[in-house]
Amino acid sequence: MKTAHKGRRVFFSTLIATAVSAAMLWAGGAAAQNRTFSFAYDQPPTTAYGIAGNIFDAKLKELSGGKMSINQFPGAQLGQEPQMLQKMRAGDIDFVITSTANASTLAPQAGVFSLHFIFRDQAHLAKSLADPAIAAAFRDMVKDSVTGAHVLGLLTMGLRNMYSKKEVASVADIKGQKVRVQATKTEDTHFPAYGAQIVHMPFGDVYTSLQTGVVNVAENGVNVYLANKHYEVAPVLSMTEHEANNNCIWVSEKTWLSLTPEQQKWVQAAADEVSQKEPMLALQLEKDSGEKLKKLGVKVIEKVDKSGFMKAAGPIQDQLAAELGPHAVKILKLVREVK
Secondary structure (H helix, E strand, O other): OHHHHHHHHHHHHHHHHHHHHHHHHHHHHHHOEEEEEEEEEEOOOHHHHHHHHHHHHHHHHHHHHOEEEEEEEOOOOOHHHHHHHHHHHHOOOOOEEHHHHHHOOHHHHHHHHHHOOOOOOOOHHHHHOOHHHHHHHHHHHHHHHHEEEEEEEEEEEEEEEEEEEOOOOOHHHHHEEEEEEEOOOHHHEEEEEEEEEEEEHHHHHHHHHHHOOOOOOOEEHHHHHHHHHHHHOOOOOOOEEEEEEEEEEEEEEHHHHOOOOHHHHHHHHHHHHHHHHHHHHHHHHHHHHHHHHHOOEEEEEEOOOOHHHHHHHHHHHHHHHHHHHHHHHHHHHHHOOOO
């Protein structure tokens, strides 16, 4: 009898242990199915970065049935773009938006998007970034040169313009001026060709540097200029439209490899949705921001004589693309072919 009782106890103990293990596995599986990812960028959420984050989040929730979403960390909460790129590659941040100019610190050929005057107008810019062939070429370029992260897609904040305490009505107005530029080979070549002195610094230092005279001129998108209140220290916005303010969405390789093939498809589709929808929304935001700036008393120079800039920039485009590498040459060709 004792043996029978003991057998029953062992049986029930095993049964309970199995049930507990099954419950734990089910709970772990359920937890694994519901994920909230970190999604970081260095601009306020009212900018095109916020638009991109919202589009990405909505599509990811839709495709995953609400099991996957993002938690946005705007305004450089997790660092400026170079620092966020490092953290992402280490697996500490899941998704990051950076400018393609800052992307060139990891993938130098990304500097092709910083070439001046390669986009004919805003419509050409929007069509180029939504073009699947261009997005695929950019992803291939990053894949060949970057470890620890992948680029999922492209977006834009419009075209960059110069701002200062004085107007920039033609190329003659920036000769000898100290201009804050992004630290890329393309910027370092274009601006000296216009006769300017280049100064590198993190975006977060631009306001104080304009205020104190460390730099005389800065350049960025209209909405970025508005959202970061740079008009307070540089109240003249000159619409030079010299360069696209292009950006890309990155994913940490650690995060990417933690996803199932189906989940990877959802994430890529969410990024594709951004590339399709964000550019036109961003360009409208630029227009709306320009109107707000005028109401705030900012002097906007609409008719800049771009001929001198374009004359200096033209010969540099192909030269720089060739120096950057074959991916850059291919991307430049694809951009020029977009009708």
